[in-house]
Amino acid sequence: MPIPVVWSPETRRHEPMREVWVGVPTEGTELPERVDRILAATAGHERVEATAHDDEVLRRVHAPAFVDHLSTIHAAWMQGPYVELVGQDRVVPYVFPTPAMTQGMPPTRAAATHGRAGQFGYDTMTLVGAGTWEAARAAVDCALSAVDLVGAGAAAAYALCRPPGHHATRDGYGGSCYLNNAAVAAEALRDAGHATVAVVDLDAHHGNGTQAIFWERADVRYGSLHVDPGAGWFPHFFGHAHETGAGPGEGATRNLPLAEGAGDGPWLEAVRGLTAYAAGADALVVSLGVDAAAEDPESPLQVTADGYAAAGRLLGSLGLPAVVVQEGGYHLDTIGGLVAAYLDGHEQGRAG
Amino acid sequence: MPIPVVWSPETRRHEPMREVWVGVPTEGTELPERVDRILAATAGHERVEATAHDDEVLRRVHAPAFVDHLSTIHAAWMQGPYVELVGQDRVVPYVFPTPAMTQGMPPTRAAATHGRAGQFGYDTMTLVGAGTWEAARAAVDCALSAVDLVGAGAAAAYALCRPPGHHATRDGYGGSCYLNNAAVAAEALRDAGHATVAVVDLDAHHGNGTQAIFWERADVRYGSLHVDPGAGWFPHFFGHAHETGAGPGEGATRNLPLAEGAGDGPWLEAVRGLTAYAAGADALVVSLGVDAAAEDPESPLQVTADGYAAAGRLLGSLGLPAVVVQEGGYHLDTIGGLVAAYLDGHEQGRAG
Numbered sequence: 043m044p045i046p047v048v049w050s051p052e053t054r055r056h057e058p059m060r061e062v063w064v065g066v067p068t069e070g071t072e073l074p075e076r077v078d079r080i081l082a083a084t085a086g087h088e089r090v091e092a093t094a095h096d097d098e099v100l101r102r103v104h105a106p107a108f109v110d111h112l113s114t115i116h117a118a119w120m121q122g123p124y125v126e127l128v129g130q131d132r133v134v135p136y137v138f139p140t141p142a143m144t145q146g147m148p149p150t151r152a153a154a155t156h157g158r159a160g161q162f163g164y165d166t167m168t169l170v171g172a173g174t175w176e177a178a179r180a181a182v183d184c185a186l187s188a189v190d191l192v193g194a195g196a197a198a199a200y201a202l203c204r205p206p207g208h209h210a211t212r213d214g215y216g217g218s219c220y221l222n223n224a225a226v227a228a229e230a231l232r233d234a235g236h237a238t239v240a241v242v243d244l245d246a247h248h249g250n251g252t253q254a255i256f257w258e259r260a261d262v263r264y265g266s267l268h269v270d271p272g273a274g275w276f277p278h279f280f281g282h283a284h285e286t287g288a289g290p291g292e293g294a295t296r297n298l299p300l301a302e303g304a305g306d307g308p309w310l311e312a313v314r315g316l317t318a319y320a321a322g323a324d325a326l327v328v329s330l331g332v333d334a335a336a337e338d339p340e341s342p343l344q345v346t347a348d349g350y351a352a353a354g355r356l357l358g359s360l361g362l363p364a365v366v367v368q369e370g371g372y373h374l375d376t377i378g379g380l381v382a383a384y385l386d387g388h389e390q391g392r393a394g
Numbered sequence: 395m396p397i398p399v400v401w402s403p404e405t406r407r408h409e410p411m412r413e414v415w416v417g418v419p420t421e422g423t424e425l426p427e428r429v430d431r432i433l434a435a436t437a438g439h440e441r442v443e444a445t446a447h448d449d450e451v452l453r454r455v456h457a458p459a460f461v462d463h464l465s466t467i468h469a470a471w472m473q474g475p476y477v478e479l480v481g482q483d484r485v486v487p488y489v490f491p492t493p494a495m496t497q498g499m500p501p502t503r504a505a506a507t508h509g510r511a512g513q514f515g516y517d518t519m520t521l522v523g524a525g526t527w528e529a530a531r532a533a534v535d536c537a538l539s540a541v542d543l544v545g546a547g548a549a550a551a552y553a554l555c556r557p558p559g560h561h562a563t564r565d566g567y568g569g570s571c572y573l574n575n576a577a578v579a580a581e582a583l584r585d586a587g588h589a590t591v592a593v594v595d596l597d598a599h600h601g602n603g604t605q606a607i608f609w610e611r612a613d614v615r616y617g618s619l620h621v622d623p624g625a626g627w628f629p630h631f632f633g634h635a636h637e638t639g640a641g642p643g644e645g646a647t648r649n650l651p652l653a654e655g656a657g658d659g660p661w662l663e664a665v666r667g668l669t670a671y672a673a674g675a676d677a678l679v680v681s682l683g684v685d686a687a688a689e690d691p692e693s694p695l696q697v698t699a700d701g702y703a704a705a706g707r708l709l710g711s712l713g714l715p716a717v718v719v720q721e722g723g724y725h726l727d728t729i730g731g732l733v734a735a736y737l738d739g740h741e742q743g744r745a746g
Contacts, residue, residue, distance in 0.1 A: 062414070062417040062477055062488065062518075063480060063507050063508075064480060064482045064485075064486045064487070064488050064511075065414040065419060065482055065486030065488070065521070066419070066480040066481065066482050066486075067417060067418070077654075094421050098728075108494075110648055124416055126501050128415060128416060129418065129419040130416045130417055130418050130656060132417070134416045134417030135415075135416075135518060136416050136417070136518045136566065137416050137516065137517040137518075137519075137628065137629070137630060138415065138490035138492050138512070138516050138517065139492055139493070139516075139631050140491055140492050140512070140513070140516045140566065141491070141493075141517075141566075142460075142513065142514055142516050142563060142565050142566025142567075142607075143516035143563060143566050143568060143602070143629075143631070144632075145563050145564060145565075145566070145607075145609065146606075146609070146633065146640075147602075147606055147608035147609055147637065147640075148631065149631035149632065150623070150624075150632070150634050151631075152622065152623075152626075152630040152631055152632055153624050153625060153626045153630070154626030154627070154630060156416050157626065157628075157630030157631070158630075159416075160490070160492070161492070161494065161631075162494055163494075164489065164490050164491075164492045164495035165488055165490065166414075166417055166488045166518060167488060167489075171416070200576075211494060211495060212497060213494050213497075213498045214492065214493075215493050215494075215672035216493025216495060225545065230582075230746070250499075251497070253499070254497035254498075254499055255497075256495075257497070257498070257499055270510075271502070271504075271505065272505050273505060274504075274505045275506070276489065276507030276509075277489070278489060278504040278505070278509030278510075279491050279495070279496065279503075279504055279509070279513075280499065280501065280502070282502050282511050284502075285424075285499065290499075291443075291724060293737055296634060312569075337580075338571065350430075352485070370642055378668040389656070
């Protein structure tokens with residue numbers, strides 16, 4: 043039986059349309075149409091509209107001050123002079139309290155909206171517009187509704203989350219991510235009684251946000267394969283093999299960086315490694331980015347739809363209750379097929 | 395005798411021409427022409443061309459890795475794909491390892507030039523172009539040459555530094571500043587045997603960089619008056635009255651934030667406060683920003699040329715060996731006169 047697809051029409055409301063990269067406004071690739079393409083390709087799956095969930099789990103995964111910021115910053119922005127001064131109707135930070143700026147001095151909360159923006163947003167390419175909060179919050183409802191389905195007996199459920207989430211930390215957003223849907227799913231699976239949860243991140247980029255959220259925890263493992271940040275890829279500062287967690291979480295984080303150009307061979311070898319790593323957990327969250335595909339404009343990996351199907355079979359074979367959460371994937375003509383290939387593979391692996 | 399003006403033609407070589415503010419490329423105001431306007435208005439002063447100094451003091455004030463970065467980043471940038479991809483020939487960071495991103499995880503040095511840029515640059519409006527390093531380094535030579543003049547017996551010397559420096563921290567640049575000329579001057583005055591040095595910062599913005607560099611030191615005091623960051627002004631996170639230093643430097647930092655719209659009255663009251671604060675030091679560095687002037691596009695303060703002259707008289711009356719270092723001031727038609735007014739006032743105050 044095909045894995046049910048949980049979605050929300052609200053996730054279309056985030057319309058960044060552009061990203062600011064090295065100071066240049068460029069066309070965005072994380073578009074609302076991604077939702078429709080994935081829905082179309084999964085038409086044979088049961089479709090479940092997400093139901094509203096309260097903020098309880100969300101505010102455990104993310105700092106309440108961060109949730110408050112993200113849910114109000116665009117309205118505050120529109121009260122400011124930014125449209126009038128420079129025509130900017132989306133929130134884009136311009137100054138960032140990095141260690142290079144703060145130097146150990148305790149910073150005070152910025153009074154100006156354009157100052158405060160950089161306290162939570164850590165890059166210039168993750169714009170907050172009119173519907174961003176609503177979409178990001180709806181994506182969290184998709185993840186939580188998928189957890190509900192699994193709690194009600196489904197072997198697996200897929201949450202068509204948009205915007206993606208794995209770069210969102212406890213109190214930071216970036217990398218086109220705002221709220222960490224996968225982390226919320228993992229936390230909710232823990233609440234549902236699964237003693238340990240493994241998050242396996244197949245996105246082409248390292249999920250620094252998810253890693254950060256569970257960095258010091260042993261009950262949620264985080265394993266990721268991704269293009270090597272050491273080769274110059276986002277998130278640049280994280281995703282290296284030497285990052286393995288800290289404190290009680292020491293050893294619970296695993297990173298398998300891949301060379302630029304890596305295709306199905308090395309990619310599936312890494313998926314096998316993460317499958318073994320996830321074995322023994324009580325539940326599984328898959329951060330399903332399909333931007334490792336050859337056609338994708340945002341990564342240099344060369345994975346095929348067959349590769350994604352094989353990854354699904356490997357992770358499905360674990361037989362764990364599983365929530366599959368959409369992350370990246372930006373080539374509109376192929377992302378639907380790639381998601382469907384993974385989901386079919388996962389189902390086969392589980393059944394087989 | 396008019397205060398000598400130390401300058402370097404190299405300081406014209408920094409041509410940012412634009413700033414990226416809240417994601418929008420805007421026209422820059424920190425223009426090479428500032429040098430010529432100030433030179434023209436101080437034509438009656440002895441003019442001294444800066445001489446080359448080695449990096450010894452510079453690399454005590456700034457981290458060697460930072461100096462290495464700043465001196466090489468533009469060449470590295472031009473080796474990258476940034477011009478080809480998006481037409482960007484200046485270094486502009488896009489991702490920043492803020493605490494919101496790093497969350498206590500130790501970041502690894504970014505491999506990509508566009509990633510590494512955000513490790514040292516803390517905003518998007520401080521662009522590094524072809525001549526930026528040469529100009530910033532020449533500005534440091536101006537400051538050091540001014541210290542030399544004072545060491546050789548001049549009562550005071552003025553360093554026509556451009557780009558400005560007071561937002562540059564030990565290993566960060568931002569706010570149109572790259573190397574901290576005032577901090578280098580203070581350090582060199584210490585080396586010259588002055589047991590304590592007071593840095594008085596008259597720029598319209600708080601000099602977070604200078605504050606950071608001397609935050610834990612008692613031998614260099616930092617006092618600043620500036621438009622209140624709590625009213626929404628750069629550097630947003632710093633410059634509040636409660637910031638007074640730490641460790642051995644506790645109490646050696648003083649901030650006097652002013653309300654938007656403050657004119658000569660409250661501004662000179664604050665200058666009097668800082669004059670009293672600097673009294674008892676063995677040498678004085680004045681961070682002379684003239685952007686507190688009413689005409690200036692970059693601040694809401696309303697100080698007049700008479701106000702700057704009066705400030706000069708107050709600080710000059712201390713009778714301390716003094717190095718006056720140029721910081722901000724962006725209204726081309728008036729900055730020269732404002733600088734001249736300060737310098738004349740300082741000389742009068744000293745003589746009087």
